[in-house]
Amino acid sequence: MASDETSNEQPGVRRQTTPGRWDGVALMPYKQADAAPFRDVTRQVLFADPNLACEWRYFEVDDGGHSTLERHAHVHAVMIHRGRGQCLVGATISDVAAGDLVFIPPMTWHQFRANAGDCLGFLCVVNAERDRPQLPGEGDLAELRASPAVADFIRTCSPPE
Amino acid sequence: MASDETSNEQPGVRRQTTPGRWDGVALMPYKQADAAPFRDVTRQVLFADPNLACEWRYFEVDDGGHSTLERHAHVHAVMIHRGRGQCLVGATISDVAAGDLVFIPPMTWHQFRANAGDCLGFLCVVNAERDRPQLPGEGDLAELRASPAVADFIRTCSPPE
Numbered sequence: 141m142a143s144d145e146t147s148n149e150q151p152g153v154r155r156q157t158t159p160g161r162w163d164g165v166a167l168m169p170y171k172q173a174d175a176a177p178f179r180d181v182t183r184q185v186l187f188a189d190p191n192l193a194c195e196w197r198y199f200e201v202d203d204g205g206h207s208t209l210e211r212h213a214h215v216h217a218v219m220i221h222r223g224r225g226q227c228l229v230g231a232t233i234s235d236v237a238a239g240d241l242v243f244i245p246p247m248t249w250h251q252f253r254a255n256a257g258d259c260l261g262f263l264c265v266v267n268a269e270r271d272r273p274q275l276p277g278e279g280d281l282a283e284l285r286a287s288p289a290v291a292d293f294i295r296t297c298s299p300p301e
Numbered sequence: 302m303a304s305d306e307t308s309n310e311q312p313g314v315r316r317q318t319t320p321g322r323w324d325g326v327a328l329m330p331y332k333q334a335d336a337a338p339f340r341d342v343t344r345q346v347l348f349a350d351p352n353l354a355c356e357w358r359y360f361e362v363d364d365g366g367h368s369t370l371e372r373h374a375h376v377h378a379v380m381i382h383r384g385r386g387q388c389l390v391g392a393t394i395s396d397v398a399a400g401d402l403v404f405i406p407p408m409t410w411h412q413f414r415a416n417a418g419d420c421l422g423f424l425c426v427v428n429a430e431r432d433r434p435q436l437p438g439e440g441d442l443a444e445l446r447a448s449p450a451v452a453d454f455i456r457t458c459s460p461p462e
Contacts, residue, residue, distance in 0.1 A: 147376060149404040152390040156400030165402075186402055187378035193354040193428045196378055215308060217348035217357055219424070221400075229313040239317030239382075241326075241347055243310040263380070265426060267354045 149189045159222050160200050160261045162186070170199060170207075177275075177297050180205030180254075186263070194268055200261040201225065201254040206295040209251040214270035216244035218262050225260035226293070227252045231284075233293050236260070249276065249284060251294060310350045320383045321361050321422045323347070331360060331368075338436075338458050341366030341415075347424075355429055361422040362386065362415040367456040370412040375431035377405035379423050386421035387454070388413045392445075394454050397421070410437065410445060412455060 154163045161167070162184070170181035180202035187196040198221065201207060209228075224237040228251045229244055235256070236242060242262075244250045254260035276284065276296070285291035315324045322328070323345070331342035341363035348357040359382065362368060370389075385398040389412045390405055396417070397403060403423075405411045415421035437445065437457070446452035 147404075147406045149376070149378075149406070151404055151406045151409065152393050153388070153395040153397060154402040154404075156398075156402070159400065162400075162402055186380070187404065187426065189376055189378070189404070191376045191407060191428060192378055192426065193430075194426065196426055215310070215350055215352045217310075217350070217353055219347070227314070232313050234314040236314060237317075239320065239323075241315040241317070241323055243308075243312055243315075243348065243350070245308045245310070245312045246352060248312065263424075265348065265353065265355065265357055267352060269354075 147189050147191060149187060160198065160259075165198075177295070178206060178208045179295070181207055188268070190268070192268070194265050197264050197266070198261065199252075199264060200259055201252060202259055203254050203257060205254050207252040208273065208275070209249060209294050209296055210273035210275055211247050211249045212271050212273045213246050214267050215246055216242070216250070217265040218242035218244065220260070220262050222261040223254065223259040224256045225252060225254040225258070226256065228290065228293055231287055231290055233289055236262075249280070253293070253295065308350050308352060310348060321359065321420075326359075338456070339367060339369045340456070342368055349429070351429070353429070355426050358425050358427070359422065360413075360425060361420055362413055364415050364418060364420055366415050366421075368413040369434065369436070370410060370455050370457055371434035371436055372408050372410045373432050373434045374407050375428050376407055377403070377411070378426040379403035379405065381421070381423050383422040384415065384420040385417045386413060386415040386419070387417065389451065389454055392448055392451055394450055397423075410441070414454070414456065
């Protein structure tokens with residue numbers, strides 16, 4: 141524990157002004173290296189104090205959108221905050237709704253889709269020290285598409301510019 | 302990042318079965334060292350994977366209850382998950398309701414109370430490596446009680462056995 145680190149966070153309360161929006165939390169585009177494909181996603185950093193050793197973020201996928209299909213050595217601890225949709229974790233597709241927990245183990249392909257007529261907003265806690273996400277290559281995609289359900293689920297294109 | 306650590310968590314989705322209760326998450330008593338005073342609080346560990354470097358817990362205070370008045374070198378990142386109440390952070394008392402964020406800086410006295418006719422359930426992320434909470438001594442209590450509002454707010458007794 142780095143208890144002598146300076147604290148970056150505003151002490152005390154920051155209110156949720158509307159669902160998925162908070163006082164003092166900036167709404168950021170969800171952008172990644174290498175033009176990773178995604179659609180209609182915003183990103184907010186709720187807590188990133190150096191004493192915490194992790195970062196607590198909030199991502200919101202608009203109705204019809206999706207996060208990037210990716211994997212990495214670090215893990216994701218997720219709670220759905222609002223709305224509903226589906227997620228892929230490894231080869232498993234699951235319905236998710238507000239309050240559900242999702243754990244993404246190391247090096248596991250995953251993607252979130254707001255494909256249930258609603259937005260999909262989720263809290264995601266990660267180690268502050270983490271590797272960069274990997275995108276699937278042709279071989280990875282062929283393996284993933286060996287399952288017809290997964291082939292139907294995954295989205296690998298960004299929307300047109 | 303300890304990316305070679307074995308992952309402890311169940312991959313994929315664990316559903317919220319009713320508000321504040323999840324499949325595969327054990328409901329535990331909220332107990333602390335030294336018979337720390339609290340009232341009507343339960344504790345659940347949502348994520349504690351060694352790769353994460355932090356732990357994500359859920360505490361629920363029944364209507365009329367309170368967490369322990371304490372401080373420690375580690376920080377707390379909190380989001381209210383359900384219900385409403387008030388919290389003390391340092392010398393500031395704030396109303397809190399579902400969705401609000403609360404940051405507890407190092408060595409800052411804090412207490413949560415379900416004092417608004419509802420339960421108060423909150424998510425709390427902490428560094429996996431952290432110091433033990435400290436309870437207020439007589440001198441600390443005298444300092445806290447220099448503010449009439451704080452004197453009125455704080456609860457330092459457990460319920461009768």
